[in-house]
Ligand code: SF4
């Protein structure tokens with residue numbers, strides 16, 4: 001189980017994550033990502049990881065420690 | 069002494085004991101409080117658990133839990149957060165200025181118990197820093213005690229921002245969420261708490277759990293410091309038993325009738341009466357002469373200016389809210405709708421809790437001042453009252 005996380009000190013609102021992960025990330029009116037906060041299932045992890053690697057600001061992360 | 073350091077007491081004077089005669093030097097401190105007993109880590113853990121002591125910096129985290137989160141083999145530092153960045157609050161600089169030895173007793177006693185070689189004190193007020201430096205020269209604690217002056221910006225008071233500043237870095241919160249108990253000063257385990265917490269620890273070590281619990285709520289006994297400000301005849305810092313009725317504090321300080329803000333600019337406007345005070349720290353009476361929405365708008369501008377400028381949703385969201393309140397006050401209904409939307413977009417979307425606190429303050433204002441909102445939206449010059457600046461925002 002994993003969850004997306006954003007380091008807000010790095011994110012500069014490129015919005016790439018919303019393009020790659022439309023189901024999990026929307027954009028607010030300023031172009032910053034709004035996470036839907038859903039668990040990323042094991043099958044979706046590869047896609048999520050690809051988005052994490054694509055984030056130009058290294059702001060998007062996949063946190064696997066959360067168990068809530 | 070400056071009038072802003074006026075003190076008064078309802079019930080037992082503990083932290084403020086002896087301060088009616090001014091600052092307590094080493095001798096006056098020992099005369100008033102007696103010597104600090106040397107306690108073990110286990111004894112501190114037991115005492116804190118027994119009285120349910122919580123951190124007094126606003127987050128109200130149980131001290132016993134914080135102690136339990138530290139490694140047994142010793143820690144790097146005990147950090148006293150005296151940056152007191154909330155502009156209305158005066159209690160921490162008051163303690164550091166007038167009762168520095170009580171705070172130092174609490175910090176050094178705990179440092180010895182936890183095996184911490186360093187005690188670091190972050191202060192933002194020059195007079196308070198001077199008082200602590202003088203006090204350190206009067207003592208011999210066999211510890212490396214350092215006083216550092218930190219910037220006064222709101223967010224600079226956040227625990228991780230303080231640690232960053234103490235390490236010589238910028239006084240802003242880092243992007244990663246780390247716990248100071250695990251990765252604090254120089255990424256080593258650290259006990260960090262607010263000034264009042266350490267003064268409480270010094271009192272608790274002397275009194276023991278039973279005497280400490282002779283006043284206040286049974287769930288969280290003892291006393292608390294409140295800064296009372298705004299439309300009151302006797303503003304200042306007041307020590308009361310925990311759970312004191314708000315009414316008692318308002319009467320005692322001679323507050324005007326009208327809305328009350330609890331907890332400062334990350335706090336809440338009161339919707340109901342009959343509340344008791346615990347874990348609050350700040351009480352501001354607004355009075356009835358000033359335009360509440362205009363006051364809140366000024367604070368919103370200040371809150372937006374205090375964002376460390378690191379996180380997009382915090383920067384754009386708070387700026388948006390300032391504009392929303394501005395339009396709302398001028399009678400534009402759009403402003404109200406936009407504010408509702410922006411209040412939903414800001415919380416939880418920053419590296420620190422500043423956007424959450426600011427949104428809480430603004431959302432509670434829209435609720436508590438619903439009647440005033442209607443009056444402003446009805447046009448014809450709003451509520452007709454001037455903005456007097458009862459809510460202080462200029463403090464650097
Ligand atoms: S791709 Fe990265 S920088 Fe761009 S919006 Fe998403 S998290 Fe922010």
Ligand code: SF4
Nearest residue numbers: 376378379382418419
């Ligand atoms: S959330 Fe706001 S105040 Fe906190 S670090 Fe980010 S920009 Fe600064």
